[in-house]
Amino acid sequence: xxxxxxxxxxxxxxxxxxxxxxxxxxxxxxxxxxxxxxxxxxxxxxxxxxxxxxxxxxxxxxxxxxxxxxxxxxxxxxxxxxxxxxxxxxxxxxxxxxxxxxxxxxxxxxxxxxxxxxxxxxxxxxxxxxxxxxxxxxxxxxxxxxxxxxxxxxxxxxxxxxxxxxxxxxxxxxxxxxxxxxxxxxxxxxxxxxxxxxxxxxxxxxxxxxxxxxxxxxxxxxxxxxxxxxxxxxxxxxxxxxxxxxxxxxxxxxxxxxxxxxxxxxxxxxxxxxxxxxxxx
Amino acid sequence: xxxxxxxxxxxxxxxxxxxxxxxxxxxxxxxxxxxxxxxxxxxxxxxxxxxxxxxxxxxxxxxx
Numbered sequence: 001x002x003x004x005x006x007x008x009x010x011x012x013x014x015x016x017x018x019x020x021x022x023x024x025x026x027x028x029x030x031x032x033x034x035x036x037x038x039x040x041x042x043x044x045x046x047x048x049x050x051x052x053x054x055x056x057x058x059x060x061x062x063x064x065x066x067x068x069x070x071x072x073x074x075x076x077x078x079x080x081x082x083x084x085x086x087x088x089x090x091x092x093x094x095x096x097x098x099x100x101x102x103x104x105x106x107x108x109x110x111x112x113x114x115x116x117x118x119x120x121x122x123x124x125x126x127x128x129x130x131x132x133x134x135x136x137x138x139x140x141x142x143x144x145x146x147x148x149x150x151x152x153x154x155x156x157x158x159x160x161x162x163x164x165x166x167x168x169x170x171x172x173x174x175x176x177x178x179x180x181x182x183x184x185x186x187x188x189x190x191x192x193x194x195x196x197x198x199x200x201x202x203x204x205x206x207x208x209x210x211x212x213x214x215x216x217x218x219x220x221x222x223x224x225x226x227x228x229x230x231x232x233x234x235x236x237x238x239x240x241x242x243x244x245x246x247x248x249x250x251x252x253x254x255x256x257x258x259x260x261x262x263x264x265x266x267x268x269x270x271x272x273x274x275x276x277x278x279x280x281x
Numbered sequence: 282x283x284x285x286x287x288x289x290x291x292x293x294x295x296x297x298x299x300x301x302x303x304x305x306x307x308x309x310x311x312x313x314x315x316x317x318x319x320x321x322x323x324x325x326x327x328x329x330x331x332x333x334x335x336x337x338x339x340x341x342x343x344x345x
Binding site: 150160163 | 296309
């Protein structure tokens, strides 16, 4: 079939991967990880250390407390993130939260505890196997205020001005059209709503072979954007109070992402926060 | 999905409201059915409780 892309999705630079190749690589990688999540440890995946103790160590480096880890049942925590967006989101009871690229659902279940029975958490992920894993974890966590949809973060199936907080953990870098992701986040947020995102940001130019490798995009490396590029995208989408704060000790876990290359020379984990202005502001 | 969540759901393409047709539901939620866009007419299936809201061109090439 012919692929009909929106104009915005096809305006990548010539030396960049096309959107479809990038998306396919991402879906294949995370589909594989989700399918294998029941039988942990596969050395092709960035998830999972050799032992449960190593998994816990990685989660702690990402910023989760022992309490967070104990609070969520099942295989929701695949250790694929690079931070703890729920911790920076300061959620209130009754909030409606949207998680972009919800994966196994770990951050959704943590957010669900914060927003309580009157709140809602919606996770959107484009990988069927991930949504399936997340849905299995709904039952394991008895989380009646969490739902998942199969969907694309550039085309959110979420109504205008219906969400209080958008969270996301190491996912926006995977998108071939980040400006569109931020425009969509802005659209779904209520005036006064905000984004609280953990993601990797680029600190130095990547070698060309890495930048054009679909696997490197899928591994949360080649798709990373610089802080100033992300600031422009958020501002152009209409956000105010944009702050992007690199996470000082993230080199400890990013160094482990690749055996041959020290990726912490090129990328760093960061927290990305921004607000949709109040109506009339 | 729960029917109460219809309010915050929309067509991913044109953001119009959706019309719900339920095939099967249990005491908690809608297990299977169809969400049809009231604007463009695109139909999005609900399977095993999960609405498949992927844009049409992405729904057809799910890797095996």
